[in-house]
Amino acid sequence: xxxxxxxxxxxxxxxxxxxxxxxxxxxxxxxxxxxxxxxxxxxxxxxxxxxxxxxxxxxxxxxxxxxxxxxxxxxxxxxxxxxxxxxxxxxxxxxxxxxxxxxxxxxxxxxxxxxxxxxxxxxxxxxxxxxxxxxxxxxxxxxxxxxxxxxxxxxxxxxxxxxxxxxxxxxxxxxxxxxxxxxxxxxxxxxxxxxxxxxxxxxxxxxxxxxxxxxxxxxxxxxxxxxxxxxxxxxxxxxxxxxxxxxxxxxxxxxxxxxxxxxxxxxxxxxxxxxxxxxxxxxxxxxxxxxxxxxxxxxxxxxxxxxxxxxxxxxxxxxxxxxxxxxxxxxxxxxxxxxxxxxxxxxxxxxxxxxxxxxxxxxxxxxxxxxxxxxxxxxxxxxxxxxxxxxxxxxxxxxxxxxxxxxxxxxxxxxxxxxxxxxxxxxxxxxxxxxxxxxxxxxxxxxxxxxxxxxxxxxxxxxxxxxxxxxxxxxxxxxxxxxxxxxxxxxxxxxxx
Amino acid sequence: xxxxxxxxxxxxxxxxxxxxxxxxxxxxxxxxxxxxxxxxxxxxxxxxxxxxxxxxxxxxxxxxxxxxxxxxxxxxxxxxxxxxxxxxx
Numbered sequence: 001x002x003x004x005x006x007x008x009x010x011x012x013x014x015x016x017x018x019x020x021x022x023x024x025x026x027x028x029x030x031x032x033x034x035x036x037x038x039x040x041x042x043x044x045x046x047x048x049x050x051x052x053x054x055x056x057x058x059x060x061x062x063x064x065x066x067x068x069x070x071x072x073x074x075x076x077x078x079x080x081x082x083x084x085x086x087x088x089x090x091x092x093x094x095x096x097x098x099x100x101x102x103x104x105x106x107x108x109x110x111x112x113x114x115x116x117x118x119x120x121x122x123x124x125x126x127x128x129x130x131x132x133x134x135x136x137x138x139x140x141x142x143x144x145x146x147x148x149x150x151x152x153x154x155x156x157x158x159x160x161x162x163x164x165x166x167x168x169x170x171x172x173x174x175x176x177x178x179x180x181x182x183x184x185x186x187x188x189x190x191x192x193x194x195x196x197x198x199x200x201x202x203x204x205x206x207x208x209x210x211x212x213x214x215x216x217x218x219x220x221x222x223x224x225x226x227x228x229x230x231x232x233x234x235x236x237x238x239x240x241x242x243x244x245x246x247x248x249x250x251x252x253x254x255x256x257x258x259x260x261x262x263x264x265x266x267x268x269x270x271x272x273x274x275x276x277x278x279x280x281x282x283x284x285x286x287x288x289x290x291x292x293x294x295x296x297x298x299x300x301x302x303x304x305x306x307x308x309x310x311x312x313x314x315x316x317x318x319x320x321x322x323x324x325x326x327x328x329x330x331x332x333x334x335x336x337x338x339x340x341x342x343x344x345x346x347x348x349x350x351x352x353x354x355x356x357x358x359x360x361x362x363x364x365x366x367x368x369x370x371x372x373x374x375x376x377x378x379x380x381x382x383x384x385x386x387x388x389x390x391x392x393x394x395x396x397x398x399x400x401x402x403x404x405x406x407x408x409x410x411x412x413x414x415x416x417x418x419x420x421x422x423x424x425x426x427x428x429x430x431x432x433x434x435x436x437x438x439x440x441x442x443x444x445x446x447x448x449x450x451x452x453x454x455x456x457x458x459x460x461x462x463x464x465x466x467x468x469x470x471x472x473x474x475x476x477x478x479x480x481x482x483x484x485x486x487x488x489x490x491x492x493x494x495x496x497x
Numbered sequence: 498x499x500x501x502x503x504x505x506x507x508x509x510x511x512x513x514x515x516x517x518x519x520x521x522x523x524x525x526x527x528x529x530x531x532x533x534x535x536x537x538x539x540x541x542x543x544x545x546x547x548x549x550x551x552x553x554x555x556x557x558x559x560x561x562x563x564x565x566x567x568x569x570x571x572x573x574x575x576x577x578x579x580x581x582x583x584x585x586x
Contacts, residue, residue, distance in 0.1 A: 108567035201547050215546060244553050245546075312530040323507060330508070333580055337573035345585050346508070354510035359518075362509055367523055369507040370498055383533050385543030390536065392544060425526055441547025466548060 010257045010477030013227030014174035015080050018497060022068065022079050029061035029068075029079030029123065032497050036081040036125050039172040039496025046148045046157075046492055048166040050086045052126040053093045057081065060123045075121035077235060081497055082117055083167045083176035086127040087134050087160075088219065089208040090114055097210045098130045098142040098160075101356025102335045111208020112243065113177060113219050113236045120235045125173050128163030132358045133326065134179055134212045136160050137187060137430050138420065141360040146417055149192060150490035151456055155414040158188030164222050165192035171489075172496040175223040175232050179209055181216045182314050183409075183434025186446040189222050190409035190459025193448045193490070195229045195476060196222040198434075200466045201441035202247040204233075205240030211325040213318035214245075216438050226447065226477040230254035233469060252470050257477035262296025264475065267402030271307040272433055277411045284450035284458040285408045291482050292406075292475070302398040302405060306391045310436040311429055313391065316371050316384035317439070323368030329356065363424060392440045399465045404475050408433055409446040409459035437463045445469075447476040449483060498523050 021027045037054050064079050084090060087097045091110040096102040114124065131141040139147040139162025147162035149155040150170040157166040161178030165188035168176050178185040180198040189196025197220045204219045211217065221232035237251040268289060273282060293299045331337035331352030338351040357365070371380040398405060410430060420427050437444045442463050449460040460479065464472040500520045504511045511519065574581040 105571055108563045108571065202550075215544075241553070241555060245550060247548070306536070309533055309536055312533050315526065316530055316533075327508070331573060332582055333568075334571040335573075342583055345582050347510075348583055349508040350510040353508055357509065359515075362511075362515070363519055363522060365507050365509065366500070366503050366519055367526060370503045370523070370527075373503065373506060379534075380530070382543055383536075383538060384530075385545065386538035386541040387533055387536050388544040389541050390538070392547065424522055425529055428526075439544075439547075 010226045011480050013225045013231060014223070014497070015077065015228045015231045018080050018174065019076070019078055029064040030058065032079055033057045033061040033081055033123055033125065036173050036496045039170070039494035040126070040167070042494040043150070043170045043172060043492050045153060046150060046166045046170060047145050048129055048147055048163040048170065048172070050096060050098065050127045050129045050144055050163070051094050053124060056093065057123050057125050064121055064123070075119060077117065077120040077122035077231065080122050080175070081125040081173045082122045083125050083128045083164060083173045084114065085130055085161050085164045085176070085178045087130060087179045087210050088113060088177060089210065090124060090127065093124070093127060095127065096143070097134065098132045098144065099356065099358070099361065100143040100336055101329045101353070105334050109208065112205035112240045114208065116236050122235070128161070128167055128176060130163055131160035132361050133210065134160040134181055134184055135360050135364055137183070137427055139163065139188070140417065140421060141358055143358060148417070149414045150492040151193065151414065153492055155416050155456070156191070158191035158414060160184040161188050161222065165189055165194055165196070168194055168222055168224060169490050171493045174497050175221055175228050177219055178222050179217060179219050180438065181212050181318060182438050183431045185220045185222060186434050186444060186459070186461060187410050187431065189446040191414040191457065193457030194222050194224060195226050195445065195447050196220065197229050197233055197445045197469065197473070198438070198443060199233065199237060199469055200247070200443040202245050203237050203443070203467070203469065205243040205246045207240055207242040213321035214325060215321060216318060226257060226473055226480050229445070230257060230473050249467055254470060254473060256470065257474055259474055260296065261292055261475060261478045264297045264404065265402040266292055266297045266299050267302035267398055267405040268299060269302050269304040269307070269398065269405060269407060271304050272407030277408060278413065278452070280452040281408050281411065281413065281458050285460050288449040288460045288479055288483065289406055292479065295478070295482060300402050302402055304394045304398060304436060306387065306394050307432070307436055309387050310391055310439060311432055313384045313387045314435045314439060315367065315428055316380050317388060319364045319368030320371045320381050321368070323365045323372060326361070326365055329353065331356070360424070388439050391436055395437070395440045395442060395465070404468070404472055405463040407461055409461040410434070413452045413456035413458060433461060441466055443467070443469050443472060445472050445476050447479055449479065451486070498527065
């Protein structure tokens with residue numbers, strides 16, 4: 001069946017609908033924020049929020065309504081409530097990154113992405129719960145307790161941006177920001193039935209994102225539709241002089257999301273369909289690929305032979321960088337300081353950090369410190385950086401033969417709370433499909449492609465070459481429209497925004 | 498792994514129970530990452546950065562500054578001008 005631009009555009013976005021409704025005078029920004037706050041409170045069993053900035057959000061909404069009534073021109077996200085992962089620094093709003101070590105910190109500045117959202121007249125609704133310092137795949141390592149999945153509160157929402165996914169899936173706000181180092185936007189999007197975009201490394205400024213692994217970290221949007229994610233991406237992307245690694249390439253307008261996939265070469269890596277892949281995930285992903293093929297895309301097999309080394313590579317590179325980055329959390333200038341008596345500043349550091357960090361963060365700092373230590377650097381860190389080069393080359397070669405690469409986002413659907421906490425290595429291996437494109441600096445998006453028999457969402461990952469956000473969102477938008485409509489709602493759901 | 502030495506380098510105090518637990522877990526993780534030894538990386542450049550980047554230059558001008566009172570308000574201990582820490586020397 002052939003599709004045309006007219007009949008196969010992406011689903012209409014929630015963000016655009018909210019902006020239009022305000023423009024037509026059907027609703028005010030104040031009413032939207034009130035709805036979101038009520039929905040956040042009605043779904044608080046999810047533990048998705050670390051801080052709801054209700055008063056600040058209402059004040060901003062009142063200001064936007066006032067400016068609208070005066071006839072001022074407003075930004076593209078005017079009056080839209082946005083949730084922000086607690087990993088992202090917000091001036092005047094507590095920022096803990098899910099860690100006791102930042103307990104009570106009220107930052108004196110805003111991250112660049114927050115400035116850009118506010119310049120577009122979006123409204124920061126509050127801060128979203130997450131794995132401690134973005135380390136985890138289940139949002140269970142937060143200092144304030146685990147986040148629950150709105151589709152089944154006995155299960156995890158994925159991680160580390162679990163609150164960012166849960167709040168949007170539960171209907172509280174239409175979009176949120178997460179951060180992704182090895183899959184922390186894409187995997188929770190997959191587990192919660194959302195669209196989640198990891199932009200190309202350097203596409204979005206990292207200024208004001210609490211640093212985890214600086215060569216991998218990226219901020220990106222989660223939403224219920226491709227159009228919503230594209231709308232936020234357009235606002236937050238682009239060069240920032242305050243992040244020396246941010247790219248200077250112009251950000252194209254995301255206005256061709258409806259273009260057909262006919263003629264597009266879709267690469268399918270055999271390595272992403274190996275043992276360990278849940279059969280229901282496999283069936284849903286195979287079905288989505290077949291649908292792209294039936295609509296004119298050319299499906300080609302590709303090889304990513306170093307995939308099996310990606311997790312080991314990632315856990316050396318990311319922990320090494322983390323051990324260095326997190327040395328700033330020392331109890332001197334902000335955050336937690338021990339109240340016990342210490343004999344010198346060395347003991348103050350070591351005890352404040354012992355009290356402030358949870359076990360997953362300690363484990364990773366220790367691993368990274370070891371990998372960088374004298375006598376082991378070449379065998380671990382340098383070796384991992386060399387294998388990283390081979391993983392990048394895999395993608396470069398694959399992209400000579402295809403335009404996008406598709407596969408599952410995660411080998412499984414959302415699992416039970418506590419089910420996988422016993423063995424850290426098994427938890428790390430869950431990120432096998434999201435880690436390689438992070439190591440290569442590519443852009444990737446997870447888009448819903450079905451449900452397992454227990455009603456848990458399944459995500460398809462679309463990987464593009466650097467700066468390929470427009471291309472992967474176009475494929476995601478097509479798929480969104482081609483897949484059979486499924487209007488089911490999560491069990492924990494409130495009519496917010 | 499010499500867990501006590503690594504913990505000292507990382508500036509994290511560990512309890513005896515933590516030392517035991519992390520030693521076992523980290524040994525298992527290190528055994529897993531050993532698989533990288535099997536990859537032939539002879540002559541392969543390490544990736545320090547995924548994209549080609551030139552160092553950015555900017556004009557030597559004072560930009561936006563953080564507000565001192567706001568910064569100090571977040572500190573565990575300060576005297577209105579500086580952060581206070583225990584004796585260093």
